[in-house]
Amino acid sequence: NAGVTQTPKFQVLKTGQSMTLQCAQDMNHNSMYWYRQDPGMGLRLIYYSASEGTTDKGEVPNGYNVSRLNKREFSLRLESAAPSQTSVYFCASSEQRYGYTFGSGTRLTVV
Amino acid sequence: DQQVKQNSPSLSVQEGRISILNCDYTNSMFDYFLWYKKYPAEGPTFLISISSIKDKNEDGRFTVFLNKSAKHLSLHIVPSQPGDSAVYFCAAKREAGGTSYGKLTFGQGTILTVHP
Numbered sequence: 001n002a003g004v005t006q007t008p009k010f011q012v013l014k015t016g017q018s019m020t021l022q023c024a025q026d027m028n029h030n031s032m033y034w035y036r037q038d039p040g041m042g043l044r045l046i047y048y049s050a051s052e053g054t055t056d057k058g059e060v061p062n063g064y065n066v067s068r069l070n071k072r073e074f075s076l077r078l079e080s081a082a083p084s085q086t087s088v089y090f091c092a093s094s095e096q097r098y099g100y101t102f103g104s105g106t107r108l109t110v111v
Numbered sequence: 112d113q114q115v116k117q118n119s120p121s122l123s124v125q126e127g128r129i130s131i132l133n134c135d136y137t138n139s140m141f142d143y144f145l146w147y148k149k150y151p152a153e154g155p156t157f158l159i160s161i162s163s164i165k166d167k168n169e170d171g172r173f174t175v176f177l178n179k180s181a182k183h184l185s186l187h188i189v190p191s192q193p194g195d196s197a198v199y200f201c202a203a204k205r206e207a208g209g210t211s212y213g214k215l216t217f218g219q220g221t222i223l224t225v226h227p
Contacts, residue, residue, distance in 0.1 A: 004154070031213050040120070042200060043155070043217040050213060058214070090154055094213060099145050102154030 002026050006091050006103035013081040013110045021076040021106050023091030029101075031094045032074035033058075034066065036087040037105075043090065049074055081110045114138045115203050117218035124225050130188040132221050134201035137182065141203035145215065146175060146186050149198040158199075159186070162206075191225045198222050 007022045025032065034046040045058030049068040063085060065077045074093075078085060086109050092100040116135045124130045132146075142163040147155035161168040161175045161184070168175050174187045188195055202215040 033214070035217075040219055042115075042117075042219040043202075045214060045216075048214060092154075099147075099157040099160060100155075100215060102156070104152070104154045 003101050004091055004093055004103035006089075006106050008106060009104070010107050011109070013078075013108065015082060015110060017081050018077070018079050019081065020078075021089055021091075021108075022073070023075065023103060024073045025091075025093040025101070026072065027093060027095075027101065028071070029093035029095045030071070032068065033092045033094070033100065034064075034074070034076045035090045035092065036060065037090060038087050046076065046089075081108075083110045086110045113219070114141075115201060115216050115218040117199075117201060117221050119221050120219070121222040121224070124191045124223065126193055126225055126227050127190045130186075130191045130195065130223055130225065132186040132188075132199050132201075132223065134184050134186075134218050135182060136184075136203050138203070138205075138216075139182070140205045141216075143204050143206045144175070144177060144184050145202045145204075146173075147200045147202060147217075149200065149220070155200055188223075191223075193225045193227050196223055196225050 004025045030051045033048040035043040044060050047066040049055045052071045067075045089106045091103045094100045145160040146158040148158045149155040159170050159173050177184045198220045200220045201218045204215050
């Protein structure tokens, strides 16, 4: 029962570097999401994919891009990392009215 | 524009007593509400939910109350246990159609500490 798997778990980037956060789910869920968690801000939606082949912006999409590679995988890309993108990133999946299943998170530090 | 607000950043409770975590929302289109629990270095996990057609939902030691007129929900944990110490997030979504279908909006979280 892997659920939602995120890689890597930790990453340190220099300002201006790029990287891709990977997310895969094995529950055959249609919808997938990327959130970031910051102190005092809760969880904020970056991008989501309601179904395979579709992606939409969430609350804080600037500086990020996403790819819904197939039904299982939803990646988040930082093209030019900035210190403001230091955060904990969570991927989640869901099947419509039910609650989300979250991955264990990626802790990203941009220096 | 914080549509879901948890105004108490932290709460400290003695083991065996009641914990009450509060949450307010501003978007009247929200019609489904959830509570998530998060331990350090783990992702949030679903705890309990309530639809706007109800005003109360119980699951063991956990009860969620919804007051639609006040746009307020609360989570009661009775009795509280040290293992309940975690960050609790309330979340809301609009179920019935609309482009926001399925998307959850989260509050800032409340850190609950239950002392033995």
